[in-house]
Amino acid sequence: MSTQIDSLLHEDRRFPPSEEFAAQAIASAELYERASSDRLAFWSDQSRELLTWSKPFTKTLDWSNPPFATWFDDGELNVAYNCLDRHVEAGNGDRVALHWEGEPGDTRTITYAELTAEVKRAANLFTSLGVEAGDRVAIYLPMIPEAIVSMLAVARIGAVHSVVFGGFSADSLRSRIDDAEAKLVITADGGYRKGKVSALKPAVDAALASRGELPEQATVDHVLVVRRGENEVDWTAGRDLWWHEAIADAEPEHEAQPFPAEQPLFILYTSGTTGKPKGILHTSGGYLTQTAFTHKNVFDLHPETDVYWCTADIGWITGHSYVTYGPLANGATQVLYEGTPDAPHPGRWWEIIEKYGVSIFYTAPTAIRSFMKLGRKIPKQFDLSSLRLLGSVGEPINPEAWMWYRKIIGNKVAPIVDTWWQTETGAIMVSALPGVTSTKPGSAQVPIPGIAIDVVDDAGDAVGAGGGGLLVVTEPWPSMLRGIWGDPERFKETYWEKFWNVEGGPFYFAGDGARLDSDRDVWLLGRVDDVMNVSGHRLSTAEIESALVANEMVAESAVVGAADETTGQAVVAFVIIKESHLEQASGLADITGALRSWVGEQIGPIARPREVYLVNELPKTRSGKIMRRLLRDVAEGREVGDTTTLADTTVMQIITDKMVKST
Ligand code: ATP
Numbered sequence: 001m002s003t004q005i006d007s008l009l010h011e012d013r014r015f016p017p018s019e020e021f022a023a024q025a026i027a028s029a030e031l032y033e034r035a036s037s038d039r040l041a042f043w044s045d046q047s048r049e050l051l052t053w054s055k056p057f058t059k060t061l062d063w064s065n066p067p068f069a070t071w072f073d074d075g076e077l078n079v080a081y082n083c084l085d086r087h088v089e090a091g092n093g094d095r096v097a098l099h100w101e102g103e104p105g106d107t108r109t110i111t112y113a114e115l116t117a118e119v120k121r122a123a124n125l126f127t128s129l130g131v132e133a134g135d136r137v138a139i140y141l142p143m144i145p146e147a148i149v150s151m152l153a154v155a156r157i158g159a160v161h162s163v164v165f166g167g168f169s170a171d172s173l174r175s176r177i178d179d180a181e182a183k184l185v186i187t188a189d190g191g192y193r194k195g196k197v198s199a200l201k202p203a204v205d206a207a208l209a210s211r212g213e214l215p216e217q218a219t220v221d222h223v224l225v226v227r228r229g230e231n232e233v234d235w236t237a238g239r240d241l242w243w244h245e246a247i248a249d250a251e252p253e254h255e256a257q258p259f260p261a262e263q264p265l266f267i268l269y270t271s272g273t274t275g276k277p278k279g280i281l282h283t284s285g286g287y288l289t290q291t292a293f294t295h296k297n298v299f300d301l302h303p304e305t306d307v308y309w310c311t312a313d314i315g316w317i318t319g320h321s322y323v324t325y326g327p328l329a330n331g332a333t334q335v336l337y338e339g340t341p342d343a344p345h346p347g348r349w350w351e352i353i354e355k356y357g358v359s360i361f362y363t364a365p366t367a368i369r370s371f372m373k374l375g376r377k378i379p380k381q382f383d384l385s386s387l388r389l390l391g392s393v394g395e396p397i398n399p400e401a402w403m404w405y406r407k408i409i410g411n412k413v414a415p416i417v418d419t420w421w422q423t424e425t426g427a428i429m430v431s432a433l434p435g436v437t438s439t440k441p442g443s444a445q446v447p448i449p450g451i452a453i454d455v456v457d458d459a460g461d462a463v464g465a466g467g468g469g470l471l472v473v474t475e476p477w478p479s480m481l482r483g484i485w486g487d488p489e490r491f492k493e494t495y496w497e498k499f500w501n502v503e504g505g506p507f508y509f510a511g512d513g514a515r516l517d518s519d520r521d522v523w524l525l526g527r528v529d530d531v532m533n534v535s536g537h538r539l540s541t542a543e544i545e546s547a548l549v550a551n552e553m554v555a556e557s558a559v560v561g562a563a564d565e566t567t568g569q570a571v572v573a574f575v576i577i578k579e580s581h582l583e584q585a586s587g588l589a590d591i592t593g594a595l596r597s598w599v600g601e602q603i604g605p606i607a608r609p610r611e612v613y614l615v616n617e618l619p620k621t622r623s624g625k626i627m628r629r630l631l632r633d634v635a636e637g638r639e640v641g642d643t644t645t646l647a648d649t650t651v652m653q654i655i656t657d658k659m660v661k662s663t
């Protein structure tokens with residue numbers, strides 16, 4: 001079968017939960033039983049248990065008009081009330097919601113009572129600026145408490161936020177403001193990044209000025225500006241308002257009105273790893289149900305005692321679901337950090353964990369691999385003993401990176417949950433449940449209770465245990481995207497057309513390759529677009545990259561298929577050497593030859609790269625994901641394609657120069 005992906009990686013390490021962890025775990029095997037006996041009843045029970053509904057729902061799922069689903073349709077709730085007021089009413093107003101840490105070291109501690117009060121004022125302020133339920137608000141802020149306050153205040157009045165990552169240019173911001181026809185933009189003068197103030201307001205000014213050329217399209221009435229960087233900014237009288245002044249004038253009391261379960265909550269653009277970002281639409285009741293459920297069970301959250309930290313920027317879906325909505329709906333205490341991991345020193349994250357006694361830590365493989373590159377000496381200088389659970393998201397985590405995470409950061413005891421999901425899925429879909437699942441390095445493992453996924457071939461037939469193919473979601477789920485903003489056709493085409501007419505369908509096509517091992521655990525193999533075809537064998541990028549990372553000299557790698565006269569495609573690898581091994585590597589006469597042989601030995605001659613290039617950096621999106629399509633361009637000698645979502649545009653030039661030198 002042509003879509004079968006050959007599996008080469010063998011990984012036999014297993015880590016059953018410790019008795020101690022299992023005894024206190026929130027999740028239990030019973031969740032799977034309840035979910036499989038009646039999936040819809042399971043989700044409606046979860047929703048009633050985890051959320052406060054102003055008007056109880058009587059219907060769970062409506063799938064009569066696929067691919068457009070509704071969940072809990074006749075119910076009403078207020079998302080912000082669920083994240084704030086109800087915790088205060090339950091007597092937990094004094095609990096810390098946010099331990100905020102600015103990059104220069106300034107801090108703010110904000111309790112649930114304080115956060116609620118701030119959101120009430122902001123809700124009144126937005127209303128006074130003319131924002132009504134259903135209107136769109138663009139948020140372009142650094143990682144400061146006002147970012148979360150803004151999201152929740154928008155939600156509180158039934159409006160729709162579109163958070164744009166603070167690192168994006170005026171152009172990206174403008175296209176997102178236009179696409180959503182935002183009425184209000186919330187920004188800051190600047191924020192701290194890598195030890196200095198990085199201005200934000202100029203990008204907003206530029207984005208809005210360039211729109212002025214088409215005044216009939218201009219929708220933005222006001223720009224609210226948080227003072228953070230204290231940098232000089234231009235000011236447009238009548239349009240621009242200082243946040244601190246406006247909020248001081250706003251009424252303090254605000255009663256949250258209920259909105260329908262399907263009230264749009266936000267639009268968020270995908271990372272753009274594979275192409276042009278898509279404006280993904282999420283709604284309220286189903287989204288909050290699944291984010292709260294997964295945040296509680298996957299992260300084993302004990303809200304009275306845990307200190308949780310998710311390092312994602314709120315500009316990404318992980319920041320929406322696992323910084324703002326999931327943790328606050330569950331009344332968690334969390335750390336929010338403004339800056340970069342290496343400012344002012346490379347141990348900054350570990351210092352923060354020690355300082356706040358972080359017990360649950362959620363980050364991305366790209367971060368773990370960059371710490372591996374620098375070596376264990378840095379984390380070893382800090383007391384990380386408070387950590388009891390680790391999470392990973394964003395890319396496949398290579399087994400060796402997983403082992404390093406467990407050993408060096410998790411003190412050899414903290415369970416690791418590798419969570420597979422997407423902007424489109426809204427919440428975690430595949431993950432181990434800590435205390436229940438025996439974990440396997442490199443595997444995302446099992447669908448969470450109440451979620452139905454499978455791995456299928458091109459015809460939509462299940463490949464079964466031991467097979468590789470395409471990951472699909474076979475049943476609608478509460479936090480599923482409700483569409484692409486303004487483009488229902490693209491929604492159908494991108495995600496549903498491929499498996500529309502299959503038995504048991506339609507299936508949601510995730511765009512990722514995956515295989516099932518003999519226990520039916522899921523292993524993500526990378527993007528379907530990136531799968532290589534070498535002499536008729538379909539090979540996964542993730543497995544060959546993992547083999548390379550398993551070499552003690554290698555910190556990170558990216559593999560692509562480049563056109564080849566004899567084999568159709570050939571494997572080309574880009575490799576970053578660990579700092580501690582740079583000397584050893586440069587001492588080897590033929591390091592690239594050694595790495596090619598290594599892959600051949602580890603996973604078989606078919607996977608042996610035709611070329612290995614040593615590089616210092618890899619092209620990554622702003623959210624840290626490797627952009628293999630750009631590497632494919634250079635490997636095939638083409639001009640490099642669209643780099644607008646690239647974090648550092650100089651990287652491609654450096655890589656291209658290097659390749660010219662070494663060939
Ligand atoms: P675009 O869709 O615009 O190309 P993107 O897919 O990078 O952007 P996101 O929604 O941020 O945007 O990323 C979701 C993707 O990240 C998944 O489809 C998958 O490829 C990858 N991913 C996320 N978590 C995991 C994980 N735990 N294991 C493997 N891959 C993961």
Ligand code: MG
Nearest residue numbers: 270274422511
């Ligand atoms: Mg995607």
